[in-house]
Amino acid sequence: MSRRRRFVQGALFVAFVVVPLLEIYVLVQVGQVIGAGWTILLLLLDAVLGSWLIKHEGGRAWRAMREALQSGRMPATEIADGALILVGGTLMLAPGFITDAFGILLILPFTRPFFRRVLAATVARRLLISAVDVRRPGPGPAEGPVVRGEVIDDE
Template structure:
C-alpha cells in the first residue's frame, strides 16, 4: 500500500470514526454540566450562527472576488476565503461542539489568514508543476517539411 493511500485511509478514519466519537463524548459532558435542554439549544444556536456566518462572510468573499476580477487580477485569496468559509460554515451547521469550534476558526476574518496559508501550503505541496510547450504563431522553428513559396495578396 502506498504512503498516500495510508494517509487517506488515516484521514478518513479520523473524520468518520474518531471525530464523531469525540463529538458524542463532548456533547454528553456538556449535557451533564448544563443539562440536556441547554445543550440541545446550544447545538441549534450554533447551527443558526453557522448558517448566518456562511451567508454574511460568503457574501463578503463573493464581493471581494468580483472586485478582484473587475480589477483584472487573479482572485486566488478570495477563492481560498470562499472555500474556507464554505467548509467552516458547514462544520458549524453540523451538530457538535468540536466541529463548531473548528468551523468558527475557519470562518472568522481574524483567523482565516492562518488557515489560508495552510491551505496554500497543502495545495502547493500536491501540485505538480511542469513545463508546457506552447506553440505560438510567428517566426521560429516549424515542425514538418518546409515548403518554400511566395505569398500573393489579392488586394
C-alpha cells in the first residue's frame, strides 16, 4: 500500500471515527458540568457567532479579491483566505465544540495568516512533487533526441 493511500485512510479514519467520538465525549462532559439545556444554548450561540463571522470575513475576503483583480494583481492571498473561510464555515456546520473551535480559528483574521502559511507550504510541496513526477523519463516520444523537421503530406 502506498504511503499516500495510508495517509488518506488514516485521515478519513480520524475525520469520520475519532473526531465524532471526541465531539460526543466533549458534549457529554460539558452537559454534565453545565446541564443539557445550557449545552444546547451554548451550541446555538456558537452557531450564531460562527454564521456572523463567516458572513463578515467572507464578505471581506470577497471584496479584497475583487480589489486585487481590478488592480491587475494575482489574488493568491485572497483565494487562500476564501478557501480557509469556506473550510472553517463547513466545520462550523458540524455540531460540536471541537470542530467549531477549529473552524473559528480558520476564520478569524488574526489566526488565519498562520493557516494560510500552512496551506501555502502544503500546496508548494504538492506542486514540487508533481513537477518532479512530470520530469521523470518514461516511455513515449519524450525519449531520445529531438529532430526538427517539416511534415509534407503527398496526398
